[in-house]
Amino acid sequence: MNADEELRALEGAGVAQCRVCGCNELRRWVHLPQMPFTEELRSADDPNPVFLADIDVYLCAGCGASVTTHEPPFGDYYVDYHYTTSSSGLASRFMDRLAETLFHRFKLPPGCRVLEVGSGDGAQLQAFQRRGAVVLGFEPSALLCRISRTRGIPVIEGLFEASSISLLPAAFGRADVVLMTYTFDHLPDPSGALAAAHMSLHPNSGLLVLEVHDLALIVRRREYCLFEHEHFTYWTANTLRKALARCGFKLLTTELLPEQERRGNSLLVVAAPMAAHYEPDQSALDAENPIELRYDGFQHELDKGIAALDRFVEREAAAGRKIAGYGGGGRGVMTMAAMRSAALLSYVCDSNRGLHGTIAPKSNVPIVGIEMLASHPVDTLLVFSYGYMDEIAAAVRAQPHAPARIISMLEVLGG
Ligand SMILES: [Zn+2]
Known part of the structure; x- marks a missing residue:
């Protein structure tokens, strides 16, 4: 099947919709045949066949985002998922700098509430806790939740979705910061997650911090390995700004940390509810210009x-x-x-x-x-x-x- 036939077949099945905006005008631009999950740990004598499926990425004519249209059979993949990079010195330094810079630039008060979606082993939240924040994580992996609690970081076991708001303890109140670092593009319903983040945040002073892989860099570097079954969406600063605006957020900056302090290929942005008192900086205004990707x-x-x-x-x-x-x-x-x-x-x-x-x-x-x-x-x-x-x-x-x-x-x- 060529791309057009495949797309018609998907449309016939009624599933070829942009998962960001719902538009059904999608054009395939990346095809990687028969690829595995990125972190399926296998022993050499594993009798089960390895999971392999094509990775196809589509450009949405409606919102400009790049999306996948199917959901791979994850099963217990995320529940068993235990890969974490926080053992690396560079990764710990990044987490520390992220917390320090947010506190400093946005004048976060002691006792501020920080909610992290996909909080892993709790290392990032610990960096906020050390600075006086009251922290809470959401994490689907049972193993990572146990590690997190051992280091004194409270965590709710599960995925973050619209209904998750009801799981937040009343004493936690509205969050001052919601963090999703290398999590947002793993969510099948990005607009639903943004709506949930909006409801969790303080309307006048809340901050949403998103870190995704920068599609403009992926394309420039031919870094095809970042097209993964685990990623449902791919973003440039411009398309992310538009998706945020659709969900009631204004982009404040794409330059929270200088490039040499960010992780490889990272697009790290801060946004706030429209009514919040913050003003966008020049980098956020620059993101209004679409990047011409070929x-x-x-x-x-x-x-x-x-x-x-x-x-x-x-x-x-x-x-x-x-x-x-x-x-x-x-x-x-x-x-x-x-x-x-x-x-x-x-x-x-x-x-x-x-x-x-x-x-x-x-x-x-x-x-x-x-x-x-x-x-x-x-x-x-x-x-x-x-x-x-x-x-x-x-x-x-x-x-x-x-x-x-x-x-x-x-x-x-x-x-
Ligand atoms: Zn779209």
């Missing part, structure tokens, strides 16, 4: 990126050099899943012990600890989690027999 030519760019990665790995192997990857999280899993040459990677290292001993879904590359670089040395290390490049390079170079060459996948993707 949607039509992107599939070709994406294919060229994958081909460049394959060429790089195959050349290293042909020259007799051993090569491994670094980063067994989403970026590594999805990048390798689309490469025909992934089997030439000896292994992929990751600092997250929870991943060790598993294999990456579809590519079947084993995920191991960094010590493997000493016991089974390689010549070249291809870093998928490039956002942590400096931290990774320092840790790798401290190993005996460290690889002669450490290269970011971004450098290869652009080739």
Whole structure:
């Protein structure tokens, strides 16, 4: 089926609607065939077949957002989900800077209420609690909820949706801050979540903080690994501003933190209810200009990126050099899943012990600890989690027999 036939079939089934605005004029612009979930941990002898499905992303003519139209069979995926990056020094510094900057810039009072949707292990809320905030998390993973409570961060186990408002304790009152960092694009009903956030927030002084992957950067860097089954929506500053406005929010800034302090590829924005007393800064006004993304030519760019990665790995192997990857999280899993040459990677290292001993879904590359670089040395290390490049390079170079060459996948993707 070509894209048009597929879309007609979807329309026939009555499901091809934009999940942001309801418009049914959708045009497919990204197609990645047979991709796995980003963080499905598998053992090498797992008898169950790996989940694989096409990833298709559509541009909505109504609101300009990019959306998926189906919901993959997640099952207990998020309940069992336990991947977390807060063990990284860089990630902890980011969380601390985010809390510090919000307190300072928006003059948050002691005892302010901070509600985080997708609060994970509670590390981000802890950074607010240390500064005197009263905090509460929403988190669907039972395991992460237990970890969160152990560190003294109260959390409600579940997804955040319109009905979640009734679960908020009366004593918590209206929130001063609602946070969704790398959560908002995982929500199948983004407008419903924004409406729920609006109801939870103080109408005159509430702040909504959203962090998503910046679609403009994904396109510029050909970073196809960020198209995931787990992401339902993809945003630029402009389309996010419009979606926020439709739900009663005004965008205040896209520059809460300077780029070098944000996480790889992050679009970090602060918004407030329309009636709130804050004024938008220049970056928020700039977001009124749509970014001209070349949607039509992107599939070709994406294919060229994958081909460049394959060429790089195959050349290293042909020259007799051993090569491994670094980063067994989403970026590594999805990048390798689309490469025909992934089997030439000896292994992929990751600092997250929870991943060790598993294999990456579809590519079947084993995920191991960094010590493997000493016991089974390689010549070249291809870093998928490039956002942590400096931290990774320092840790790798401290190993005996460290690889002669450490290269970011971004450098290869652009080739
Ligand atoms: Zn739309």
